[in-house]
Amino acid sequence: MSKILHEVRERALEIWTQEGILDQSVQVVTGPLTVEEAIGDPGAEDFPIQQGKERLMEAGFRDARGQAFTDDFGSHSATLGEIANLPLDSNFNQAVFVASLNAAMRSTGHANDTVHCRDQGPNDCAAQLPDFLKKTYGEPKITLVGFQPAMIEALNSTFNLRVLDLDPDNVGQIKRGALVEGPDTASEALNWADLLLITGTTLANGTIDDFIDSSGTGKNGSQVLFYGTTIAAAAALMGWKRFCPMSS
Numbered sequence: 001m002s003k004i005l006h007e008v009r010e011r012a013l014e015i016w017t018q019e020g021i022l023d024q025s026v027q028v029v030t031g032p033l034t035v036e037e038a039i040g041d042p043g044a045e046d047f048p049i050q051q052g053k054e055r056l057m058e059a060g061f062r063d064a065r066g067q068a069f070t071d072d073f074g075s076h077s078a079t080l081g082e083i084a085n086l087p088l089d090s091n092f093n094q095a096v097f098v099a100s101l102n103a104a105m106r107s108t109g110h111a112n113d114t115v116h117c118r119d120q121g122p123n124d125c126a127a128q129l130p131d132f133l134k135k136t137y138g139e140p141k142i143t144l145v146g147f148q149p150a151m152i153e154a155l156n157s158t159f160n161l162r163v164l165d166l167d168p169d170n171v172g173q174i175k176r177g178a179l180v181e182g183p184d185t186a187s188e189a190l191n192w193a194d195l196l197l198i199t200g201t202t203l204a205n206g207t208i209d210d211f212i213d214s215s216g217t218g219k220n221g222s223q224v225l226f227y228g229t230t231i232a233a234a235a236a237l238m239g240w241k242r243f244c245p246m247s248s
Contacts, residue, residue: 001088002206004214008234012101013084019108022081054201056116059099066102066114068230069201070095080104091205098204098230105233114232117246125246126150130158132243133195137223143189145211146199148227152176162189166207186210191220198224200231200242216240
């Protein structure tokens with residue numbers, strides 16, 4: 001199990017215990033959204049969710065919604081306390097927990113922007129990214145962890161960029177002008193970078209420990225910026241930086 005995800009859960013449990021919501025008979029329901037429900041029509045067809053490689057799980061807790069991308073999807077219904085005690089030993093359980101974490105922390109006011117943008121949102125997000133990075137980090141060498149096509153296209157013409165992904169259909173291919181690298185060169189790509197731009201999905205699939213320590217610093221000492229809604233609540237709990245301007 002991811003040590004970092006375990007630490008996130010421990011911090012969340014402290015808050016949920018203080019809030020007195022673990023013992024409430026509140027149902028947390030998660031289910032995989034369709035592509036249309038999740039992201040609408042972003043004007044392209046190469047986002048992983050459109051290829052069926054992953055789905056967006058959504059949890060509802062009281063008046064709040066929280067989401068998590070996962071490649072192991074289905075439906076689940078339980079109390080928050082039961083979900084807090086799920087063994088985090090599979091991508092399905094991790095995604096159920098992370099989506100529920102986002103919903104519960106949104107409900108208690110400890111997190112925001114936990115719902116993915118739709119339609120032109122991913123492209124508008126990517127369009128804002130280069131200026132944000134220049135203002136915040138200057139001109140770093142960037143390794144993008146996770147296949148986000150709109151971000152690749154927005155960054156590749158402006159920054160020295162490398163892209164890492166686990167999908168064998170992407171690895172070794174030129175996508176949106178950049179070569180997608182895989183596990184064989186991952187260590188080199190991470191050590192090369194000044195900034196790691198990491199998908200929040202790494203929290204839900206248990207790979208986050210491969211890239212950062214619990215302080216949010218890259219394994220090679222680089223700066224780290226997460227993107228996406230999956231990591232919304234964890235970033236708030238842990239003090240990690242996150243870029244997700246079009247989420248709600």
